[in-house]
Amino acid sequence: MVQSSTPLFAPKTSGDHADRFLAGLSPYVRSTHDFPTEAGFDLRPRVVSDHAFLYFKDGEGTFTVAGVDHPILPGTLFLIRPGVEHAVSPRSGSLYYMLNMHLDVVQRPGSDLLDGYQRPSAAYLRRIAPDILPDGPTGLPSVIRMPNPASYEHLFFRIHHHFAMRDPASRLRVKAGAIDLIAFLFAVGSRLDRRLGPTAEAVEAAARFIQEHASGRLGLAEIARQAAMSRSHFARSFKHHYQVSPMAYLRQVLIERAKMELMYDHRTIKHIAESLGYSTVHHFTRVFAEAVGMPPGAYREL
Structure with missing residues (x-):
């Protein structure tokens, strides 16, 4: 908000x-x-x-x-x-x-x-x-x-990571990262409604619940209960407010967290998948590749 x-x-x-x-x-x-x-x-x-x-x-x-x-x-x-x-x-x-x-x-x-x-x-x-x-x-x-705090935090940590390196390529990545972050803020600002009513506040509370409890095991029914709405009414209200469905929002949160862990955490991809609540590493790899355009292992090597 x-x-x-x-x-x-x-x-x-x-x-x-x-x-x-x-x-x-x-x-x-x-x-x-x-x-x-x-x-x-x-x-x-x-x-x-x-x-x-x-x-x-x-x-x-x-x-x-x-x-x-x-x-x-x-x-x-x-x-x-x-x-x-x-x-x-x-x-x-x-x-x-x-x-x-x-x-x-x-x-x-x-x-x-x-x-x-x-x-x-x-x-x-x-x-x-x-x-x-x-x-x-x-x-x-x-x-x-x-x-979606995870998206902002990912952009920040990408800048922070390259800022510690003073070579020309890293300095250029810092500059590009700052432009990405400013563009992201404009996109966020254009989507948010400044005049929130009870429904929007309930939807935002549910979004915070997603951020705090994000897991591949989290379902629509449990999220809708946080907003005290039926699943269908909640899904419509959430999409109106965020321009994405609740489950797409959840996937975005999980993917952004996965990106951060792949960049800064040395655990295996299998352990990262388990920590994010995915049933198998194959399921995690498929979801990640669909969202990012490459498998987790390739992203980690960037």
């Missing part, structure tokens, strides 16, 4: 400018961080000079953006643009697991020399304004609850 209509990218620009910007889009990723926080972690009010993509894989609390408080829940992404004050206040006893990335959405001369954590000057903000994505109908909100 999109929590706020506050745009990440400003100022407003014409469609022609947006087209010129997208034609020259070449992000510069300054840093990536994959870390669990310690007890008592907070983030004092601060302003940064680059774009900060701050994603909470786990933990609860309050995130303040430009003076507006937003709840922190697992699977929430906060998109902070240069010059916008933000802060984090954890819920008592809550520990965070965060996936963070700082970047310039358009690489400029001197991007590699900029300290993104410094407070930007007014002159700097005016200078980078032409390089910032437009807001309005084609922009991105400041707060996004991911309908």
